[in-house]
Structure formats: structure tokens, C-alpha cells
Amino acid sequence: MKATNMPHRSPTSSLSLAPPSRACGIDDVRAALLQSEMRYRILLDDFPVAVYCCDANGKLTLFNDAAVQLWGRSPKIGMDSWCGAHRMFTIDGHPLPLDRCPMALTLLEQQDIDVAEAIVERPDGSRRNVLAHPRLLAGPNGEALGAINIVIDITERKRLEEQLKDADRRKDEFLAMLAHELRNPLAPVRSAVEVLKAGRSSDVQISQAVRVIDRQATYLTSIVDDLLDVARIRHQRVTLNKTSVELAEVLAGAIDVVAPEVAMRGLRLTVEQPTHPVLLHCDRTRLDQMIGNLLNNAAKYNRAKGAIFLCVTVEGKDLVVTVRDTGIGIKKAILDQVFDLFTQGQNGSTQQNGGLGIGLSVVKAMAEMHGGSISADSDGEGCGSEFCLRLPIVTTDAQLRLVVPVVDVDRPQTIMIVDDNPDAADAMKMLLEIYGHQITLAGDADEALLAARSAMPDVFLIDIGLPGMDGNALASELRALPSGRRPRMIAVTGFGQPEDRQRSLAAGFDDHLIKPVCLTPLLKSLVPSTGPNASG
Missing domain, CATH: 1.10.287.130 (Signal transduction histidine kinase, dimerisation/phosphotransfer (DHp) domain)
Known part of the structure; x- marks a missing residue:
């Protein structure tokens, strides 16, 4: 079919082609038709979506380049019917005969279809999800000359929808x-x-x-x-605080953390590690976390009375940590997914074994931040799993040798706890009084400032999230008070982002402890010679 003019809507919502004026000569009509067809052809080829036309019998008369790309083939004008697709399917995946496709239904039933969704299969077997918008083309007397179909490829949209779902x-x-x-x-x-x-x-x-x-x-x-x-x-807000640490200390801490879980499940933990001292340059907290997560994972997905094998070796500058278990194993098909965020359970058994599906993704991220890697292996379900952590953190540099400060954590001090949570303040008071410290409580900044003007304590433990004047503002006010000595100020808070620590130290705090605070870092932080701790 050759387009004689740009189509317009008729009162019946179908498309009609305007007849040429009777005043025009035959040559003028032919020239006008040729020019109109050229403009129409250029317009169609530049159109970003598939467009094609059929005559009243369903034979293809026109299609653009986008339609060829969509179909994966160039149909033959006047021979192919209804659609240029190789094959079609319903959105449920059932075969859709071409004589039942949206264009065919529009022509056979002489009725426009608003929108129809279908699947187009190309000759190479690839499939595209499409939205079809077929419209009837009517002649000057209302007779059906054919139909035009605008077909939009929504494959990428469907893929994104599935991802969102x-x-x-x-x-x-x-x-x-x-x-x-x-x-x-x-x-x-x-x-x-x-x-x-x-x-x-x-x-x-x-x-x-x-x-x-x-x-x-x-x-x-x-x-x-x-x-x-x-x-x-x-949000790429993780920063590493690298220091020099002894491997044996890290392993001892990680094993202590997993020991209750191992004992509760009746598991056997076997550890192989270097007999000589190994010095590491890394973020101690993150290394603890990586090894601890791997051991917890091995315990969580193990069978009753099973075993965990922790093998630690040194290969040049690399620390190689291998954790093997006799647990439920991992399906080969999902081995590459175990480090994805929120992948819960090794074989979909989270309901039985617990866990949030975030531990291994954290290990992977922390390993890569240290310049290392983590891999997983398993022979399948019921065959156990093996995780290998490789980190280039072994050092022999004498300048990085670990120095452990000697502090007097037993010296009694006067301490003011500033916290608007009475239970938290009372619990901290009881804990510190056991160690001989003298404690006063303040529920807000005004109460703390009033008490400090009367008697300045040795140490302030201040919650950042106070009502009214917050902990940072209170620290600045306390620093401005005239005093013969400089009290130690420690932020005790649930705000633990790097920028939170920076704000607290800029406000005048000496240390930043994250709730819930463990006893050992708390007692060490009370002593000025320990320096900033920024731990929890």
C-alpha cells in the first residue's frame, strides 16, 4: 500500500486517507502522491518504534527499519500477512498464531484495539516483549482500506519491572x-x-x-x-583504620566470638595457624569481622555434631584464611550468588538456620577494600562448603610493630554521665561504680552545665542525641568553661558514621564510643593516655 496523505482521525476514531481535490490534474495528483509518499517514508524510517501497514486482506504493504530490527527479518511486501514476526506468543508464553495477532483481530473484527501486549520471537530464537497499537485505515467513503500498527519494544522495561519485583x-x-x-x-x-x-x-x-x-x-x-x-x-562511606596487629590476637578474638555458637550446636572446631608470630597491617576491626562472619556462617549452616576447619597460612605478603565446614553445602547454580546482598541461606534454608543474608556480602566488600578477595566452593548439597579469604596484609616492616600502651584502668575517677535515657544512665552508673568510680548523672545539657560549674569531674560520658542542646554543642560549651584542668570527654552514642566521629572530635570530644559499649574499650577510654578509640 502506498500512503497518499498523512492520516487523520475520523469521528469513529479510525484513520482515514483524504482523497485528492477534483481541481487537480492527474499529473499534479501523481506528483503530490509521490512527494507525500517520500515524506511519509522518511518519517517512518526516522520513527524510533516499529510501524507497519496491512491492506484489507492482511497483506503487508509498508514497514519501517525499526520494524525490521524488531522482527529480526525483512518480510516480503504483498506476501507476508498480518505481521512480519517469525513467531508470536502471548504474555503467558503460549503460541499465538499470526492470524490471531492484534493486527489480524483489528482487521478481521473491523474494530480498533486500544493496546495489546505480546511476545515476538525472531528467527534466531530471541524474544522481545511488545505493546501493539493497531488502528483501522478508512477510505473516503468509510470503507476499510487496511490498518496501521505501531509496535513498541518494552523488553527492557519488562526486565526492569522484574528486577523491581x-x-x-x-x-x-x-x-x-x-x-x-x-x-x-x-x-x-x-x-x-x-x-x-x-x-x-x-x-x-x-x-x-x-x-x-x-x-x-x-x-x-x-x-x-x-x-x-x-x-x-x-553509599561508599566505609573507611579503613589500618594499624599493626598480631595474627594470633585476631584469631583468638574471632574464635572467642564464635565459641558460644559452636558449643551450642555441638560442633568441633579445628584450627591450624602459623607457629611463629605474624604481623599484619590492616583494619583490626574489619579483619575480626571478616573471619568472624566466615566462622559464624560455617556454624550456622553446619549439621548437628559437624566440624569446622579454620586453616590460616602465609604466602608471601598474602594472608590466606580458609574456612571449611561439613554442613549443608551450596548448590553449584548459586555459588556465584552467595556474596550478593540479602542472599539468604546457602540453599534457601534461612528459615531453619537464621541469618539476614548480609554477612558474606560484607566480607566480600571488606576484603576488596583491603586489596584482597574471597571465593566460595562446594561439591553441592550436603557436601559442606569452603570459603577462601586472601588478603595482602602481611608485613615485616619494623616501623609498623604493634605498641600496646600500658594504662591504669583501675584508678578511680569522678565521672558525669549525661544521657536523657534513665535506664541507660543508671546501668552505666552501676557498671562504673563496681570499678570504684564516683558517678553523677545529668539528664540534659543544662543540668550538666550547672553541675560542671560547681564541680568539674575527671571524665564526661555524653550522649550525642540529647534533647534541646545536643551532645556536640554541650561539649563545646563545657570546653569553654573556666577550669584549672582539662576533663576528658567521651561521646557515647548510637551515631557511628565516620562523619559523626569527625563532628564529635571537632566539638571537643577526646573519644567516640558506639552503643552498646563493651566494658574493655570503655575502661581504657577513661584513661587519657589511650587516645581516641572510636569503637563500640
Whole structure:
């Protein structure tokens, strides 16, 4: 079919072709038609979506370059019918005969179709999702001359939609699992608290209750730390604080963390490590986290009475940490996905084994920040798993040798705790009084300033998120007070981003501790010679 003029809408919403004027000569009409067809052809070829026409019998009469690219073939004018596609399918994947395609239905039923979605298969087997917009073409007397179809390729849009659906599904699964993981440790904590409240517990029962609370609090802290690390990694806000550390100390700390889980599951942990001292230059906290996450992963997905093998070797400048378990294993098909964020469970068994699906992704990110790598291997389900962490952090530089400051953490001091949470302040007060310190409490900045003007303490422990004047502003005000000595100021807060630490130190704090604060770093931070700790 040759287009005689640009189509326009008729009152019946179909497209009609205007007839030439009777005043025109035949040569003028032919010239006008030729010029119109050329403009129409140029317009169609420049159009970014597929456009084609069929006559009243369904034979193809016109198509543009975009249609050829969509179909993957160039159909024959006057021979191919209804559509230039090799094959078509419904959106459910069922075969769609060409004589039932949107263009065919429009012509056969003489009725426009608003929008129809289908799948086009090319001769090479590749498929494209499309939206078809067929419209009837009417002659000057309303007779059907054929139809035009504008076909939009929505394959990329469908792919993005599926990605969004998958991300939404994984988010919902993650939130459900997060609620599960937070409730799990809270249940034994609540039971242990009830044991202590009963007042009839034996010393053994009290000791057991305390161990339960300590263990579950440590686990809750690790969950929060992993969640914060995920946010920092995604926004590229993680910075490494590299220092010189001894390998043996790192391994001892990581093993201590996983020991309760190993004991509870009845697992056997075998450790092989160098017999000679090995000095590392790395972020101690992050190395602890990497090894700890691998060991926790091995414990979590192990079978009852199973085994974990931790092998640490030195290859030149590389520290090689291999963690192997006798657990549920990993399907070969998902080996490459175990380090993806929110991939929960090694074989979809998160409901049984727990976990948020973020531990291994954190290990991968931290390893790469150290210039290293992490790999996973498994012979399949039921065959256990092996993770190999390789980090170029071994050093023999004498200048990097670890220096452990000797501090007097037992010297009693006067300490003011500034916190608007009475439970948090009272608990910290009880803890520090056990170690002989004299404690005063202040619920806000005004109360703290008033007390400091009367008697300046040796140390301030200040929550940043105070009502009214916040902790940073309070620290600046306290520094401006006239005093014969400079008190030590420690921020104790839940704000743990690098910029939070920078703001607190700029405000006059000497240290920045992240809640919940462990006892050892807290006691060390009280002593001026320890310097900034910035730990939790």
C-alpha cells in the first residue's frame, strides 16, 4: 500500500486517507502522491518504534527499519500477512498464531484495539516483549482500506519491572527475617531477666542468666553492626583504620566470638595457624569481622555434631584464611550468588538456620577494600562448603610493630554521665561504680552545665542525641568553661558514621564510643593516655 496523505482521525476514531481535490490534474495528483509518499517514508524510517501497514486482506504493504530490527527479518511486501514476526506468543508464553495477532483481530473484527501486549520471537530464537497499537485505515467513503500498527519494544522495561519485583520480594523477605532475627535473641534475654527478677535463683542460675544476656546482647550488636555496614558500603562511606596487629590476637578474638555458637550446636572446631608470630597491617576491626562472619556462617549452616576447619597460612605478603565446614553445602547454580546482598541461606534454608543474608556480602566488600578477595566452593548439597579469604596484609616492616600502651584502668575517677535515657544512665552508673568510680548523672545539657560549674569531674560520658542542646554543642560549651584542668570527654552514642566521629572530635570530644559499649574499650577510654578509640 502506498500512503497518499498523512492520516487523520475520523469521528469513529479510525484513520482515514483524504482523497485528492477534483481541481487537480492527474499529473499534479501523481506528483503530490509521490512527494507525500517520500515524506511519509522518511518519517517512518526516522520513527524510533516499529510501524507497519496491512491492506484489507492482511497483506503487508509498508514497514519501517525499526520494524525490521524488531522482527529480526525483512518480510516480503504483498506476501507476508498480518505481521512480519517469525513467531508470536502471548504474555503467558503460549503460541499465538499470526492470524490471531492484534493486527489480524483489528482487521478481521473491523474494530480498533486500544493496546495489546505480546511476545515476538525472531528467527534466531530471541524474544522481545511488545505493546501493539493497531488502528483501522478508512477510505473516503468509510470503507476499510487496511490498518496501521505501531509496535513498541518494552523488553527492557519488562526486565526492569522484574528486577523491581524481585528487589521488592527480597526486601519483604529481608524485613520478615530481620524481625525474626531480632525476636530470637530477645526471647532468651526476657527469660533471663525474669530469672533475675524472681529473687529465688541460685548462684548457678544467676550466672547462667548473665551469660545468656551477654551472649544475646553480643549477637544483637553484630546484627546492628552488619546492617550499618551494609548502608555504609552501599553509599561508599566505609573507611579503613589500618594499624599493626598480631595474627594470633585476631584469631583468638574471632574464635572467642564464635565459641558460644559452636558449643551450642555441638560442633568441633579445628584450627591450624602459623607457629611463629605474624604481623599484619590492616583494619583490626574489619579483619575480626571478616573471619568472624566466615566462622559464624560455617556454624550456622553446619549439621548437628559437624566440624569446622579454620586453616590460616602465609604466602608471601598474602594472608590466606580458609574456612571449611561439613554442613549443608551450596548448590553449584548459586555459588556465584552467595556474596550478593540479602542472599539468604546457602540453599534457601534461612528459615531453619537464621541469618539476614548480609554477612558474606560484607566480607566480600571488606576484603576488596583491603586489596584482597574471597571465593566460595562446594561439591553441592550436603557436601559442606569452603570459603577462601586472601588478603595482602602481611608485613615485616619494623616501623609498623604493634605498641600496646600500658594504662591504669583501675584508678578511680569522678565521672558525669549525661544521657536523657534513665535506664541507660543508671546501668552505666552501676557498671562504673563496681570499678570504684564516683558517678553523677545529668539528664540534659543544662543540668550538666550547672553541675560542671560547681564541680568539674575527671571524665564526661555524653550522649550525642540529647534533647534541646545536643551532645556536640554541650561539649563545646563545657570546653569553654573556666577550669584549672582539662576533663576528658567521651561521646557515647548510637551515631557511628565516620562523619559523626569527625563532628564529635571537632566539638571537643577526646573519644567516640558506639552503643552498646563493651566494658574493655570503655575502661581504657577513661584513661587519657589511650587516645581516641572510636569503637563500640
